[in-house]
Amino acid sequence: MAEVKSAEFKKASGRALRDEKLQHSLEHVMEHFVGARASVIENDFGDENWEAMRTRAAAIKQSTLEHLDYYLDMVDRSVRRNGGHVYFADDAAQANAIVLDIAKRNGVKTVIKSKSMVSEEMGINHILEREGIEPVETDLGEYIIQLAGETPFHIIAPAMHKTRQEVSALFQEWLKTAPTQDIKRLCVYARDALREKFAAADMGISGANFVVAETGTVCLVTNEGNGRMTTSAPRIHVVLAGMEKIVPAVEDLALFLRLLPRSATGQRITSYNTFVGGPRAPSDEDGPEEFHLVLVDNGRLNLLRDEVMREALRCIRCGACLNHCPVYRKIGGHAYGWVYSGPIGAIVTPPMTNMKVARDLPYASTLCGTCKDVCPVKIDIPRLLLHLRHKVAEGALGERSTTWMERLFVGQWHGAMRNRKALEGKANLGRLLTRPFARGGKVRKLPFAPMVSGWTASRDFPAPAPRSFARLWREELAHDNAHPNGTEQG
Amino acid sequence: MKVLRRLGVDVSFPEDQTCCGQIAFNGGFRSRAADVAKHFLDVFENEEQVVVPSGSCASMIKVYYRELFEDDPETLERAQAVGEKTREFSDYIVNVVGTSDVGAASEGLVTYHDACHLLRELRIKEAPRDLIGGVRGVELQEMENSDACCGFGGLFSVKFPEISTAILDEKLKTIAESGAGAVVANDCGCLMHIRGAMERRGMNICAMHLAELLAEDGTDG
Numbered sequence: 001m002a003e004v005k006s007a008e009f010k011k012a013s014g015r016a017l018r019d020e021k022l023q024h025s026l027e028h029v030m031e032h033f034v035g036a037r038a039s040v041i042e043n044d045f046g047d048e049n050w051e052a053m054r055t056r057a058a059a060i061k062q063s064t065l066e067h068l069d070y071y072l073d074m075v076d077r078s079v080r081r082n083g084g085h086v087y088f089a090d091d092a093a094q095a096n097a098i099v100l101d102i103a104k105r106n107g108v109k110t111v112i113k114s115k116s117m118v119s120e121e122m123g124i125n126h127i128l129e130r131e132g133i134e135p136v137e138t139d140l141g142e143y144i145i146q147l148a149g150e151t152p153f154h155i156i157a158p159a160m161h162k163t164r165q166e167v168s169a170l171f172q173e174w175l176k177t178a179p180t181q182d183i184k185r186l187c188v189y190a191r192d193a194l195r196e197k198f199a200a201a202d203m204g205i206s207g208a209n210f211v212v213a214e215t216g217t218v219c220l221v222t223n224e225g226n227g228r229m230t231t232s233a234p235r236i237h238v239v240l241a242g243m244e245k246i247v248p249a250v251e252d253l254a255l256f257l258r259l260l261p262r263s264a265t266g267q268r269i270t271s272y273n274t275f276v277g278g279p280r281a282p283s284d285e286d287g288p289e290e291f292h293l294v295l296v297d298n299g300r301l302n303l304l305r306d307e308v309m310r311e312a313l314r315c316i317r318c319g320a321c322l323n324h325c326p327v328y329r330k331i332g333g334h335a336y337g338w339v340y341s342g343p344i345g346a347i348v349t350p351p352m353t354n355m356k357v358a359r360d361l362p363y364a365s366t367l368c369g370t371c372k373d374v375c376p377v378k379i380d381i382p383r384l385l386l387h388l389r390h391k392v393a394e395g396a397l398g399e400r401s402t403t404w405m406e407r408l409f410v411g412q413w414h415g416a417m418r419n420r421k422a423l424e425g426k427a428n429l430g431r432l433l434t435r436p437f438a439r440g441g442k443v444r445k446l447p448f449a450p451m452v453s454g455w456t457a458s459r460d461f462p463a464p465a466p467r468s469f470a471r472l473w474r475e476e477l478a479h480d481n482a483h484p485n486g487t488e489q490g
Numbered sequence: 491m492k493v494l495r496r497l498g499v500d501v502s503f504p505e506d507q508t509c510c511g512q513i514a515f516n517g518g519f520r521s522r523a524a525d526v527a528k529h530f531l532d533v534f535e536n537e538e539q540v541v542v543p544s545g546s547c548a549s550m551i552k553v554y555y556r557e558l559f560e561d562d563p564e565t566l567e568r569a570q571a572v573g574e575k576t577r578e579f580s581d582y583i584v585n586v587v588g589t590s591d592v593g594a595a596s597e598g599l600v601t602y603h604d605a606c607h608l609l610r611e612l613r614i615k616e617a618p619r620d621l622i623g624g625v626r627g628v629e630l631q632e633m634e635n636s637d638a639c640c641g642f643g644g645l646f647s648v649k650f651p652e653i654s655t656a657i658l659d660e661k662l663k664t665i666a667e668s669g670a671g672a673v674v675a676n677d678c679g680c681l682m683h684i685r686g687a688m689e690r691r692g693m694n695i696c697a698m699h700l701a702e703l704l705a706e707d708g709t710d711g
């Protein structure tokens with residue numbers, strides 16, 4: 001499985017904040033996605049209809065999850081009926097082994113891949129390379145980050161952090177092309193390089209945006225046509241899909257294919273919607289000879305089993321929550337330390353990987369709630385973040401991981417807040433302790449309190465008022481209650 | 491308090507009150523939060539109406555107590571009863587007292603920051619704007635993206651101060667660009683955060699709670 005570096009969240013986010021180029025790209029790309037989404041929704045549906053569509057999509061996905069065993073079985077039967085093979089993989093290692101086995105059995109040398117986040121979870125490229133099989137990403141963004149040896153920066157725009165200069169440098173190094181700043185030229189270079197691979201590949205690996213249970217159809221949504229090439233040109237087609245990708249019927253796609261591109265990039269429809277029904281039939285002129293669908297768990301059961309977290313599996317990976325998240329918009333995707341970033345990354349990474357390693361992620365949110373408002377399947381992300389925080393603070397031994405400082409703080413707070421006298425005592429102590437640092441009602445620096453000194457590095461902290469409101473009330477305000485117009489209001 | 495009294499509301503301040511428990515709840519320390527929330531219920535249960543000056547506290551009481559006491563039906567019932575009679579300050583004045591003119595007077599351009607919980611948990615958007623509009627001599631000048639988060643997020647601002655400040659920078663920029671002399675918000679957390687940075691940077695804009703603006707009667711600018 002891809003390495004989980006979420007423990008580095010704080011350091012990595014600091015680096016991103018100081019990277020001016022990155023800040024610039026983030027601002028522009030996010031602004032573009034947000035604007036495009038808002039206007040297409042307003043033009044096409046209006047808030048009310050959009051809301052109704054989201055509600056329906058959430059209900060369809062939720063009910064599929066509630067009966068997932070039933071639908072998994074249906075997918076299995078449908079795909080086999082179409083002449084394909086179905087596998088269930090518990091984790092990344094199993095999934096990798098299944099793919100490797102198919103590749104080896106068929107003497108595969110080159111694999112072309114269209115975008116698949118599950119394959120990122122699996123870290124399959126390294127596994128294939130180790131066995132002497134060349135994996136080539138064919139989504140332009142994925143191709144760029146593959147050359148750079150990085151992980152996706154954004155669910156739908158994996159290389160959005162790369163400038164044209166950086167891409168040109170990568171192409172010069174790997175493809176031996178001439179330097180250029182012209183984006184069209186760069187695309188031509190990539191296209192030339194990839195065409196060769198498309199022609200040579202024996203196996204195509206794709207992800208799946210949706211898997212239709214009733215018909216066994218795999219639906220892919222792409223903008224570059226590489227998905228269509230991957231699924232039709234090579235002899236063998238392998239689909240890697242998270243087991244939550246299922247929708248019951250083809251009709252459901254009518255709804256989801258409206259929601260997904262609009263939420264993601266503000267497009268009405270993506271350039272290519274590809275529907276794959278299995279291997280080539282005797283009457284077909286082309287298409288793969290073999291079709292394999294690998295349904296992957298890899299931590300998803302941890303979400304499914306938890307009644308509160310289950311709804312996270314409704315996610316259709318549109319990226320809207322990233323684009324609208326004030327935190328993601330500042331730190332980008334890599335700081336989250338695994339495959340998924342932004343609000344959705346913060347809720348799925350800890351349960352899917354390791355609660356302790358990813359303990360910072362549920363806290364890496366202001367809980368502003370914008371994600372929940374834009375999510376096309378209405379995942380209540382703030383609620384799920386709070387649920388995970390509860391696990392970090394008070395959960396089972398294997399999940400709990402707060403620092404002694406946090407526990408000390410909460411203990412003190414708990415003591416003070418159940419009793420006004422205790423609170424006033426502590427407040428008086430606070431007044432005494434902060435007095436030497438207060439100037440004109442402000443505290444500019446609090447050196448002895450590590451939890452607060454982060455605050456005062458950039459902001460003044462209000463010095464405690466010389467007397468509490470309760471005292472003010474007792475000593476002055478309470479007596480004014482005989483107001484001339486003092487009527488009861490209720 | 492001054493404003494409510496001016497409206498003829500009989501206001502009391504139960505002296506035993508402390509905190510709604512949100513900070514621990516948001517930290518994940520639910521059992522600790524529940525103790526403090528119960529204290530809150532003890533103190534306020536017998537009041538006729540509870541008016542809260544901060545959007546996030548109001549949303550804690552009205553929305554998140556339901557979650558906190560999910561497995562404790564008895565307290566849940568009490569919490570729901572208190573939640574129902576709890577109103578956020580601006581909502582109370584406009585929708586319970588029924589006025590947007592509290593007889594306040596000041597001067598200048600004022601811009602309004604939509605605090606996240608007020609807007610997205612309680613869906614209160616118009617009431618504070620109506621009240622600002624009702625202040626004589628004051629004009630409301632909307633800033634761009636008034637509904638964008640200021641980066642406070644309670645614990646978040648302490649745990650991740652760098653990210654929090656970077657988000658705040660955007661907010662300060664839009665506040666300054668609005669040309670207003672003051673920014674009003676209905677959340678004490680956001681205000682502490684925004685004010686703290688404006689003062690540190692010597693910005694000549696004042697960050698005030700809506701109640702502070704409404705308390706002005708034009709005599710002291």
Ligand code: SF4
Pocket residue numbers: 263314315316317318319320321322344371374375376377378379
């Ligand atoms: S959580 Fe919702 S908004 Fe975020 S990527 Fe998934 S579907 Fe899109």
